Amino acid sequence: MFANNIFRGFNWGLxxxxxxxxxxxxxxxxxxxxGHSMGYLIRQLMWMGLGxxxxxxxxWLGYRSFLNLAFxxxxxxILLLVLVMITGVSAKGAQRWLDLGVIALQPSEFxxxxxxxxxARFLGGRSPKKxxxxxxxxxxxxxxxxxxxxxxxxxxxxxxxxxxxFFCMLFVWGAKLRYLFGTVLLGVAGMPLFWMLLKxxxxxxxxxxxxxxxxxxxxxxxxxxxxxxxxSGMIFGKGWFQGxxxxxxxxxxxxxxxxxxxxxxxWGFVGAALLIMxxxxxxxxxxxxxxxxxxxxxxxxxxxxxxxxxFHIFINIGMxxxxxxxxxxxxxxxxxxxxxxxxxxxxxxxxxxxYKTRSIx
Amino acid sequence: xxxQIFRGVIVFLFGLLLAGLFYTQVVEGPRLYRKSEHNRxxxxxxxxxxxxxxxxxxxxxxxxxxxxNISILPGDLDPKDLPELARVLKISRQEIEEKIKKAKKVPFxxxxxxxxxxxxxxxxxxxxxxxxxxxxxQVESIRSYPLGEKAAHxxxxxxxxxxxxxxxxxxxxxxxxxxxxxxxxxxxxxxxxRGENGGLQVEVDSRGRQTQILSERKTQKGRDITLxxxxxxxxxxxxxxxxxxxxVGMMDLKTGGILAWVSEPSFDPNIFVDPAxxxxxxxxxxxxxxxxxxRGLRATYPPGSLFKIVTALAALExxxxxxxxxxxxxxFFRLAPGSRPFKCWYxxxxxxxxxxxxxxxxxxxxxxxxxxxxxxxEIASMARRxxxxxxxxxxxxxxxxxVPDENWKQxxxxxxxxxxxxxxxxxxxxxxxxxxxxxxxxxxxxxxxTEIPPAHFVESGRLARKKLNVSPEDIQLVKKGLFxxxxxxxxxxxxxxxxxxKMAGKTGTAQAARGEDHAWFGGFFPFERPEVAFICFVEHxxxxxxxxxxxxxxxxxxxxxxxxxxxxxxxxAPAAHKLKLxxxxxxxxxxSSSHVRQ
Numbered sequence: 001m002f003a004n005n006i007f008r009g010f011n012w013g014l015x016x017x018x019x020x021x022x023x024x025x026x027x028x029x030x031x032x033x034x035g036h037s038m039g040y041l042i043r044q045l046m047w048m049g050l051g052x053x054x055x056x057x058x059x060w061l062g063y064r065s066f067l068n069l070a071f072x073x074x075x076x077x078i079l080l081l082v083l084v085m086i087t088g089v090s091a092k093g094a095q096r097w098l099d100l101g102v103i104a105l106q107p108s109e110f111x112x113x114x115x116x117x118x119x120a121r122f123l124g125g126r127s128p129k130k131x132x133x134x135x136x137x138x139x140x141x142x143x144x145x146x147x148x149x150x151x152x153x154x155x156x157x158x159x160x161x162x163x164x165x166f167f168c169m170l171f172v173w174g175a176k177l178r179y180l181f182g183t184v185l186l187g188v189a190g191m192p193l194f195w196m197l198l199k200x201x202x203x204x205x206x207x208x209x210x211x212x213x214x215x216x217x218x219x220x221x222x223x224x225x226x227x228x229x230x231x232s233g234m235i236f237g238k239g240w241f242q243g244x245x246x247x248x249x250x251x252x253x254x255x256x257x258x259x260x261x262x263x264x265x266x267w268g269f270v271g272a273a274l275l276i277m278x279x280x281x282x283x284x285x286x287x288x289x290x291x292x293x294x295x296x297x298x299x300x301x302x303x304x305x306x307x308x309x310x311f312h313i314f315i316n317i318g319m320x321x322x323x324x325x326x327x328x329x330x331x332x333x334x335x336x337x338x339x340x341x342x343x344x345x346x347x348x349x350x351x352x353x354x355y356k357t358r359s360i361x
Numbered sequence: 362x363x364x365q366i367f368r369g370v371i372v373f374l375f376g377l378l379l380a381g382l383f384y385t386q387v388v389e390g391p392r393l394y395r396k397s398e399h400n401r402x403x404x405x406x407x408x409x410x411x412x413x414x415x416x417x418x419x420x421x422x423x424x425x426x427x428x429x430n431i432s433i434l435p436g437d438l439d440p441k442d443l444p445e446l447a448r449v450l451k452i453s454r455q456e457i458e459e460k461i462k463k464a465k466k467v468p469f470x471x472x473x474x475x476x477x478x479x480x481x482x483x484x485x486x487x488x489x490x491x492x493x494x495x496x497x498x499q500v501e502s503i504r505s506y507p508l509g510e511k512a513a514h515x516x517x518x519x520x521x522x523x524x525x526x527x528x529x530x531x532x533x534x535x536x537x538x539x540x541x542x543x544x545x546x547x548x549x550x551x552x553x554x555r556g557e558n559g560g561l562q563v564e565v566d567s568r569g570r571q572t573q574i575l576s577e578r579k580t581q582k583g584r585d586i587t588l589x590x591x592x593x594x595x596x597x598x599x600x601x602x603x604x605x606x607x608x609v610g611m612m613d614l615k616t617g618g619i620l621a622w623v624s625e626p627s628f629d630p631n632i633f634v635d636p637a638x639x640x641x642x643x644x645x646x647x648x649x650x651x652x653x654x655x656r657g658l659r660a661t662y663p664p665g666s667l668f669k670i671v672t673a674l675a676a677l678e679x680x681x682x683x684x685x686x687x688x689x690x691x692x693f694f695r696l697a698p699g700s701r702p703f704k705c706w707y708x709x710x711x712x713x714x715x716x717x718x719x720x721x722x723x724x725x726x727x728x729x730x731x732x733x734x735x736x737x738x739e740i741a742s743m744a745r746r747x748x749x750x751x752x753x754x755x756x757x758x759x760x761x762x763x764v765p766d767e768n769w770k771q772x773x774x775x776x777x778x779x780x781x782x783x784x785x786x787x788x789x790x791x792x793x794x795x796x797x798x799x800x801x802x803x804x805x806x807x808x809x810x811t812e813i814p815p816a817h818f819v820e821s822g823r824l825a826r827k828k829l830n831v832s833p834e835d836i837q838l839v840k841k842g843l844f845x846x847x848x849x850x851x852x853x854x855x856x857x858x859x860x861x862x863k864m865a866g867k868t869g870t871a872q873a874a875r876g877e878d879h880a881w882f883g884g885f886f887p888f889e890r891p892e893v894a895f896i897c898f899v900e901h902x903x904x905x906x907x908x909x910x911x912x913x914x915x916x917x918x919x920x921x922x923x924x925x926x927x928x929x930x931x932x933x934a935p936a937a938h939k940l941k942l943x944x945x946x947x948x949x950x951x952x953s954s955s956h957v958r959q
Contacts, residue, residue, distance in 0.1 A: 168367055171363055171366075171367065172363050172364050172367050174363065225400075225567075227385065227393065228393050228396045228397050228400065229397065230382075230385050230386060230393075231385045231386055231389045231390050231392070231393025231394065231396075231397075232390070232393045232394040232396065232397035232398075233386055233390070234386055234387070234390035234391065234394055235386065235387060235390065244397055244398075244400070244401045244564075245397050245400065245401075248400075248401050248564070248565070248566035248567055248572065249566050249567040250397075250400055250401075250566075250567040264382070264385075264386065265397075268386060269382060269383065269386040269387055269390075272382055272386065273379060273382060273383075276375060276378055276379055276382065279375070280372070280375045283371055283375075284368075284372075287364075287367075287368045287371065290364055291364065291365075299364065303364070303367060306371065307367075307371075310371050310374060313378070314374050314377075314378060317378055317381075317382075318378065318381065321381050321382065321385045322385075323377075323378075323381045
């Protein structure tokens with residue numbers, strides 16, 4: 001009964017792509033952590049199991065329940081962010097983790113989803129034809145809160161990711177273009193203020209993005225070494241477990257944020273391009289779901305989730321090649337880390353749930 | 362519609378990523394691949410150990426010893442250890458911080474804080490090393506010269522290879538930290554002593570820690586060199602010099618090997634190799650008496666009366682005089698009536714002089730007369746055949762004296778040669794200048810009568826002997842005079858006389874460009890079967906017979922002393938002593954010295 005309900009109209013394609021990507025991730029976490037304990041692999045495998053379970057629960061509950069409870073989730077995640085600020089565990093000068101005993105939770109990962117849910121619920125319930133600017137301002141308010149908190153942590157990457165998500169959702173909802181451009185102009189005008197809010201190391205990262213060689217052993221080190229790693233893979237790569245940049249620790253965080261440089265180095269252009277194509281396939285299938293539903297909140301939800309995953313991928317891979325500034329963002333499904341993996345699976349669960357209910361019409 | 366635009370943007374973004382990936386991996390790939398190799402592969406140069414230098418008895422003259430440098434890995438150093446570290450090394454904290462700052466450009470490379478620390482400091486550091494994180498002790502091989510200033514010019518010293526030498530080093534024989542011989546044997550036989558450098562190609566991780574050795578080229582130790590020098594004799598002579606400046610050289614006539622070669626004032630070559638004595642270098646270089654110059658090899662002086670030997674031989678060869686020819690000395694000589702008088706050193710005049718007595722008493726007037734009968738070119742030809750101003754066989758850099766003649770003057774001054782100049786020439790003054798080494802070799806040639814001994818420093822055996830193209834009868838006649846110089850009570854060199862054997866020689870007192878005259882005494886002994894030729898030169902020593910003669914007297918006594926003692930030692934402990942020296946002296950292949958000449 002239960003199984004029938006869940007797996008009827010299940011989007012197997014989407015699910016198997018997510019699983020494939022996660023397994024690829026495992027392969028490279030194995031390479032990146034070779035010589036260390038097996039702990040990383042085992043924990044990531046555990047997270048995958050948990051992720052699949054959570055995905056099934058999400059599909060079982062259905063995206064509508066999530067939309068209904070969107071504001072509660074939203075409030076809860078804001079609360080978690082406040083908690084992080086008070087009691088959180090700091091690492092590398094930032095407080096991002098909540099220590100829950102066995103695991104450390106990174107609430108900003110979940111906050112992205114709950115904000116998307118809240119935006120989808122809010123915008124989906126209002127027509128762009130009525131009280132347009134009020135809706136626009138209120139929607140901005142929904143985003144501003146978590147953005148401010150995360151910026152305060154500070155987590156530049158997760159802060160920046162809110163902006164494209166917000167714009168994509170507003171755009172698909174039907175926001176007037178001049179409003180969108182106006183916001184952009186406002187943002188540009190507010191840049192100096194924003195610059196002042198940044199921590200010293202974040203400023204350096206941005207400056208280094210413009211020219212990594214101004215500080216090759218400091219802030220530019222990651223950018224340069226990661227680019228060398230990716231490039232040195234050339235067409236066919238140095239072979240799995242054979243990446244010297246990876247093995248000899250030239251790339252920092254190579255099992256989390258910089259995992260793509262390991263893939264690029266070891267599997268070369270062929271492997272890295274294959275990975276990107278897999279991502280594109282996943283995203284393409286996900287966007288198809290949006291075309292098949294007439295439910296506005298559902299379509300907005302798809303837009304939000306898709307843009308969240310896309311911009312994670314774009315910024316993450318871009319930064320390993322020096323196309324993007326170094327922003328501490330994980331590569332969805334691939335990077336080591338429970339919070340990111342589980343929120344990705346929740347996202348896929350929501351998409352599958354929307355897919356299942358498309359046959360309403 | 363907007364949703365479709367959104368989907369389009371996504372595809373565009375992925376296209377951008379793929380294009381970036383293509384650019385990074387395919388277009389830039391090879392360049393970045395080289396960078397990654399450069400990242401992980403380090404070349405660690407391994408310096409070959411330098412050969413040692415021994416004297417003829419196996420006494421060490423130059424060797425290598427470990428020197429300890431205290432370095433830090435800046436990344437691993439705990440700043441709270443700085444004050445303690447500064448205290449132990451006796452340098453200021455600021456100095457350490459400055460050095461770290463300066464070295465920041467090369468990451469993970471140890472920064473040297475103190476070079477050549479003494480053992481006490483080394484033990485202190487070793488004791489505290491478990492607490493001092495990032496502090497390491499590096500061992501460096503540095504040169505050591507046990508005899509110090511007693512054989513400084515001869516043995517020489519090494520210095521850091523210069524940037525220019527590295528740039529011009531096409532055979533890749535140098536590494537950036539190499540030492541190169543800068544003087545003496547260290548310089549002359551650098552390529553033999555040097556050996557072949559090797560290196561390791563190692564893989565390192567991001568913190569510079571070695572993970573594995575990829576390839577290795579073994580170093581080849583430089584060869585040891587045994588000199589003809591007797592270190593003990595050398596030391597004794599150096600002590601006899603006291604505060605005088607000058608040169609004493611002695612040559613074994615059997616081989617041409619130089620037994621002692623002392624140039625004073627000297628310096629301690631260890632100053633140039635011991636990092637702890639860096640400061641003394643500047644003081645030494647500014648010393649006004651130029652202790653760095655080997656006065657026997659790299660300076661020329663007028664030979665004075667020693668040159669009368671050459672004039673005599675030239676006149677005999679041209680049949681201008683014979684054994685019975687005599688000239689009257691009344692204290693001066695005029696080329697023509699009323700012209701400027703050339704004085705004899707003995708104002709009252711030597712009366713009637715023949716060739717032998719003129720040499721014995723060093724009568725100027727007799728040789729002025731010879732000078733009047735000879736062409737400058739005839740004197741010059743004899744001088745050259747006796748080796749003056751000619752090439753040498755020594756393995757170190759040297760300069761040549763100047764033996765002038767008419768052509769030389771025409772070329773140099775665009776002027777003809779005046780007869781008055783030949784008169785000065787005849788007694789070893791004027792444009793003529795020689796090195797003490799050249800004069801010693803000339804005395805050796807007179808002793809041997811038929812050949813010019815190949816003066817050399819490195820024990821190598823077969824050196825070509827040059828035939829002496831001068832009539833032996835003439836030489837024998839001259840030698841009669843040289844015998845009397847020392848052995849007769851009229852002889853100018855009688856202060857050099859020793860009671861255990863007969864010596865022959867010639868004194869000289871040469872006018873210096875400024876200051877007191879230079880004193881010369883050159884000769885050989887024993888007279889009947891010559892074993893040793895010598896030269897003694899005292900800069901501004903006033904009188905050859907007095908100062909140089911007396912000094913040589915002491916030197917010859919010291920030589921005799923050591924000979925006696927050597928014989929005793931050989932009788933007392935024959936086998937063991939010999940055996941011990943064997944490995945040191947087994948120098949199988951003769952060292953080619955052709956490449957060290959200027």
